[in-house]
Amino acid sequence: MNAGHRVTVGFLPLLDSAILVAAREKGFAEAEGIELFLVRENSWASIRDRLAVGHFDAAHMLAPMPIAFNLGLAPLAARTIAPMALGLGGNAVTVSRRLWDAMKHHGAADDLDPAEAGRALRAAITAPPGGERPRFAVVHPHSGHNYELRYWLAACGIDPDRDIEIVIVPPPLMPDALAAGRIDGYCVGEPWNTAAAIRGLGRIVTTKSLIWRSSPEKVLGASAEWADANPQALAGLLRGLYRSARWCGDAANRAELAELLAAPAYIGCPVEWLVPALSGHLHAGDGTEVDVADFFIPQERAATFPWKSHALWFYSQMVRWGQVAASPQNEAIARDSYRPDLYRSALRSLGVALPGANAKVEGGLTEATPVGSAGASLVLGPDGFFDGKVFDPDRIAEYLVS
Structure with a gap:
């Protein structure tokens, strides 16, 4: 089918841009009448700003971001909807070699178990009296990374506002920030955990999929104004992305998908940094390999469905950590930011x-x-x-x- 709608979508160099990349490179978007134009950015702030000023029609987006935009938590943000998710899981927590050594001293194991890793981290950061708080990086204040890191820490007895410091660093810069000693750990999407492990800079200690199994991570965030004005383009885009997700979820396509993502126009990294997350056979560091079967799920388990319960969990974390007040109005805004009705309408014919x-x-x-x-x-x-x-x-x- 000849492309009938040109759609410009921003993305960050991350594994979970896979559905967008494959939709363009494998022709799934084109087959639905969509000329998909992908623009690479390096920070979520740039994604936010360029969507707000109309440079992008839609974007690869942190799942809490549309909610934060609609709640007025960003100074420059357009009304944004999430008509589709872009998979489940895909993140991990990585710490410096020095912090890992301290955690090992306190019983940390190699199996990535979040409860055991959390206990060891708590002991490691409270053992030296008068020491500086460890500094952990996340990618954005309104990110699944921030909320899952905080959830994990708090559940393990670590106060994320008092016992550690949390700072914002763009995903591709995290391994180098760890190497430079600017941070002691981070929570980020792949391949930036594997990059640190393979380069000998840090150690993966747990994963998003072990903290919360089948948990949401990225969505397609669309300008509500654009979506309202272009319903056929949006529906075609959703169908193309769904077909792409199905292709990405087929194990037979992993090698080709890794090659596509590794290209300079997309993630721009060695292929071997991408294979572990796609297969679930992770390289945690120091030669340790751990199987996490559901580390990243592109299509199974309704992985692309924009669940309103996911939106409301993110809202609950915004309230929990003082980013927004709890109110029926705010709860309704969060719930209505995710649009399963548009997803259903677009995909029913398939x-x-x-x-x-x-x-x-x-x-x-x-x-x-x-x-x-x-x-x-x-x-x-x-x-x-x-x-x-x-x-x-x-x-x-x-x-x-x-």
């Missing part, structure tokens, strides 16, 4: 599995579970938080009290 609900209890599935859906069969889970907590989007006030 006969794909569509969840029967727009929200679910997060952490309620201990094993893979077939669920009611429109179209093909759908399996969700396992999901869940490492500390056993459950998030019910209908009981946010109780959750915040807990």
Whole structure:
């Protein structure tokens, strides 16, 4: 099919830009009448600003960012919707060699277990009296990285506002910041954890998918004004991205996907930095290899569905960490930032599995579970938080009290 709509989309050099890259390079967008023009940026602030001033129609975006924009938490931001997610998982926590040595002294193991790693980190940072607080980097204040790092630390008895310092560093700069001694650890998407491990700069200590299984990470963030004015272009884009996600999720395509992403126009890194995250066979550092089967999920488990319960969990964390006040109005803004209605409308013609609900209890599935859906069969889970907590989007006030 000849391209009928030109759509400009910003992205950052990260593994989870995969669905966008493959949609362009493998022709999935073009087959839906979309001329997909991808523009690489190096910081989430640039993505925010260029979407706000109309340079981009849509963007590869941190999942909490549309919510933050619509809540007025960014000084320069357009009203933004999330009509599609771009996969589950994909992040990890990496620490410096020096901090890892201290954690090992306090019993840290090689298995990436978040509870054990957290206990060792707590002991390591409280052992030396009068020492400076360790400095950890995340990619943006309104990021899954910030919230999952804080969630993990707090659940392990570490106060993320008192016991450590959290700073903002763009993803590609994190390994070098660690090497320069400017930070002691970071939470970031791939390949920037594997890069530090392979280069001998740091050690991966846990992953997003172990802190919260089947957890959201990036979304397609679209200008609400553009989406309203171009419904056919948006629908075509969503169909092309869904077909791309299906291709990305096929293990037979991993080698080709790694080659595509490694190109200078996209991530611009050695292919061997990308293969571990795509296969789930991670190189944690010092020759240690650990299998994390669901490290990054492009398509299975409704990985591209924009769950309103995901939006509300991010909102709950914004409230928890003092970024926004809790109110029925703010809760409604967060909920309405994610648009499963647009996802359903665009994909219904493909006969794909569509969840029967727009929200679910997060952490309620201990094993893979077939669920009611429109179209093909759908399996969700396992999901869940490492500390056993459950998030019910209908009981946010109780959750915040807990």
